[in-house]
Amino acid sequence: xxxxxxxxxxxxxxxxxxxxxxxxxxxxxxxxxxxxxxxxxxxxxxxxxxxxxxxxxxxxxxxxxxxxxxxxxxxxxxxxxxxxxxxxxxxxxxxxxxxxxxxxxxxxxxxxxxxxxxxxxxxxxxxxxxxxxxxxxxxxxxxxxxxxxxxxxxxxxxxxxxxxxxxxxxxxxxxxxxxxxxxxxxxxxxxxxxxxxxxxxxxxxxxxxxxxxxxxxxxxxxxxxxxxxxxxxxxxxxxxxxxxxxxxxxxxxxxxxxxxxxxxxxxxxxxxxxxxxxxxxxxxxxxx
Numbered sequence: 001x002x003x004x005x006x007x008x009x010x011x012x013x014x015x016x017x018x019x020x021x022x023x024x025x026x027x028x029x030x031x032x033x034x035x036x037x038x039x040x041x042x043x044x045x046x047x048x049x050x051x052x053x054x055x056x057x058x059x060x061x062x063x064x065x066x067x068x069x070x071x072x073x074x075x076x077x078x079x080x081x082x083x084x085x086x087x088x089x090x091x092x093x094x095x096x097x098x099x100x101x102x103x104x105x106x107x108x109x110x111x112x113x114x115x116x117x118x119x120x121x122x123x124x125x126x127x128x129x130x131x132x133x134x135x136x137x138x139x140x141x142x143x144x145x146x147x148x149x150x151x152x153x154x155x156x157x158x159x160x161x162x163x164x165x166x167x168x169x170x171x172x173x174x175x176x177x178x179x180x181x182x183x184x185x186x187x188x189x190x191x192x193x194x195x196x197x198x199x200x201x202x203x204x205x206x207x208x209x210x211x212x213x214x215x216x217x218x219x220x221x222x223x224x225x226x227x228x229x230x231x232x233x234x235x236x237x238x239x240x241x242x243x244x245x246x247x248x249x250x251x252x253x254x255x256x257x258x259x260x261x262x263x264x265x266x267x268x269x270x271x272x273x274x275x276x277x278x279x280x281x282x283x284x285x286x287x288x
Contacts, residue, residue, distance in 0.1 A: 008071040009051050009103075010280070013059040017068070024068030026283055027100045029091065033077040033084065033107035036151040040229040042263035047074060047105040049264045050279065053272035057280055064283040077107070081150040085114035092118025092256075101286055103279065106260035108229075109140060109152040112214050115258060116159050119212060130210035130255060131165035133203075133248055135219040135241070137232035139174040141181045152229075152261065160185050167203055169195075169244065170219040173232045192236060201247050211252045213245070213282060217262045217275065227271040228261050238274075242281060246288070254286040 008019055009028040017023050030047030037043060051071065059065040072091070077084055088104075092115050095102050104115055116132070123130050134140075134156060141160070145153035160166060168182075168189040182189065188204050195201050218228040221235035236244075259282070262275050 007048070007051050007055065009054045009069055010057055010059065010065060011071070012055040013057070013065050014069060018065055019070060020068065021070050024070035025101055026064055026067060026069045026286075027095050027102050028069060028071040029088075029102055029104045030072065030074040031077065031088065031104055031107040031111045032074055033111045035077070035081070035108065036110060036146065036148050036153075037108055037229050038146055038151075038153070040263050043106060043108045043229065043261060044077065045264050046262040046275070047107060049272050050105055050259075050262065050275045053269065054276035054280065056273055057276055062287075064280065064287065067287070081110075084111075085117065088114030089117040089121065093121050096122040101254070101283075102256045103283060104256075104258035105279065106258060106262070109136075109155050109214070109216055109260045110150050111260065112155050112258055113150075113158050115256070116162060116164060116212070119256060120162055120164065123210070128210060129165075129208045130212055131167065131203075131208040132159065132212045132214060133245075134166060134168045134214050134216075135170050135236070135245075136168065136214070136216040137170060137173050137218040137235060138216070138230070139168065139171045139178040139182060141178040141185075141187075142175065143177075157181065160187065165207060167207060167248070169248075170236055172234060173230070192234065195240075195244060199243075201244060202250070203248050203252070209252055210255045211249055212256045213254060213258070213285075215257065215259050215278065215282065217259065225271060225274065227263055227265045227268065229263050242285075245282075245285060249285060249288070257282045257286070
């Protein structure tokens with residue numbers, strides 16, 4: 001891993017104890033991966049910029065800060081995919097063994113595969129299962145994309161092949177192949193239109209209790225989040241995003257989070273701050 005740490009997530013708000021490795025419940029993993037972006041660029045800059053922006057947040061009462069937030073050094077993403085995925089898997093597994101909650105900040109969406117491999121290793125060891133809630137404008141179910149099986153557009157296909165249950169929300173840009181595979185794989189999903197017609201949204205009854213959330217910034221409407229590789233109209237707004245998540249995680253346990261595909265726009269700090277706020281609010285959901 002590279003020693004690129006210039007700041008700590010919410011470091012301005014944390015006591016020495018609250019930002020220590022052993023005390024902290026939340027472990028921030030900056031993963032500046034950018035190898036297969038296919039339109040807008042800049043995801044490799046996102047972790048550092050989001051972490052810097054997080055220092056403008058307020059900790060609030062009974063917040064994740066009270067449980068401790070430790071920021072790891074950034075991953076070395078100059079390596080090949082296999083090495084990157086293995087390094088991510090190893091650290092995730094080590095963090096989970098210590099009963100911590102990993103919070104991964106990307107970086108392109110392909111990083112989630114390495115994260116999930118670490119979770120799978122841990123949960124296989126304790127004979128428990130887990131499922132994934134994916135908030136995303138894209139299905140990411142392609143077998144290959146632009147000649148790569150490790151693309152941001154193939155990540156959920158690869159995760160499905162690991163036999164992890166997936167619930168997709170907000171997908172509104174997908175290929176015919178992905179629609180066919182989603183049906184073939186029996187992947188659960190709801191559209192934004194489904195929710196707006198009937199807000200009583202829930203996970204399937206047989207969905208695992210343990211939940212990992214992968215949050216692609218392009219699930220949001222471009223009017224509030226244009227800073228992403230492939231913005232898609234008719235997305236989510238902030239308040240409804242968290243209303244939906246709160247309904248989906250009712251009686252569930254969040255075991256980890258990632259925030260991916262953010263591509264900062266120079267001198268537009270509002271989107272950096274929004275991203276930091278989303279991550280912090282996702283962390284709050286872990287405490288419910």
